[in-house]
Amino acid sequence: MEKVKFEVELNRILEATRVLLEILQSEKPSGMSGLTIENVNHITVPRTVESLRAFYIPLFGQNSKEKNIITAEDFNHFEVVDIYHSRFSIYLLNDGAISIHLLIGKEYPYAIGEVWSNTLGGMYYFCNDVLPKGLPFNLLDKKNRDFSYMHNRISDVTRLAIATVSLVYNLYSFDDIQVKGERIEDTPLALDYINSLKEKIRALGNSVVEAIKILGGFGSFI
Numbered sequence: 181m182e183k184v185k186f187e188v189e190l191n192r193i194l195e196a197t198r199v200l201l202e203i204l205q206s207e208k209p210s211g212m213s214g215l216t217i218e219n220v221n222h223i224t225v226p227r228t229v230e231s232l233r234a235f236y237i238p239l240f241g242q243n244s245k246e247k248n249i250i251t252a253e254d255f256n257h258f259e260v261v262d263i264y265h266s267r268f269s270i271y272l273l274n275d276g277a278i279s280i281h282l283l284i285g286k287e288y289p290y291a292i293g294e295v296w297s298n299t300l301g302g303m304y305y306f307c308n309d310v311l312p313k314g315l316p317f318n319l320l321d322k323k324n325r326d327f328s329y330m331h332n333r334i335s336d337v338t339r340l341a342i343a344t345v346s347l348v349y350n351l352y353s354f355d356d357i358q359v360k361g362e363r364i365e366d367t368p369l370a371l372d373y374i375n376s377l378k379e380k381i382r383a384l385g386n387s388v389v390e391a392i393k394i395l396g397g398f399g400s401f402i
Contacts, residue, residue, distance in 0.1 A: 184260035195399030214362035215370035217268040227254040293342030
């Protein structure tokens with residue numbers, strides 16, 4: 181079967197992340213601190229994962245051939261990857277902080293996707309002011325004094341993109357995902373909460389790409 185691929189610009193993904201976190205925080209039920217979304221069998225990854233061992237090994241295996249150069253276009257091109265034993269954990273804290281984690285693996289879960297509301301400002305700064313000057317990024321140039329900083333931040337951006345786009349993709353595309361509250365008694369609230377978010381996302385466009393772009397477009401009004 182042909183792989184599902186699509187393109188969304190990184191700046192639009194950053195804005196979509198900001199809007200998504202705002203919606204999750206503003207509509208969270210009182211007293212509910214978190215939830216999980218299980219039965220996630222498909223995630224979306226940017227092309228940058230092909231160059232970063234922390235991503236391509238758990239996704240594609242040890243024998244995968246890595247790319248040594250990361251370009252600006254690699255952040256904009258996405259592919260849907262079939263994966264098992266994957267779930268989202270969403271934490272909704274009383275101080276307004278919120279985080280989304282996409283975990284893969286059953287015995288030793290690994291955070292392949294991750295975004296925190298309290299670090300999003302730093303991600304904007306890096307993507308707009310630092311990243312363009314460092315691209316294309318050569319993973320063989322480890323003598324560069326900024327290598328570790330750039331490598332780690334590129335990994336952070338990749339995790340953000342995976343978390344945001346994968347969550348929107350799953351909410352838009354599937355009805356068989358399973359929602360659980362962090363506490364058993366919160367599960368009905370969590371289910372209504374996610375169903376409401378699902379309806380909002382599906383109403384944004386005729387495709388998941390359109391929905392992501394429109395969601396990101398709302399960022400200029402927040």
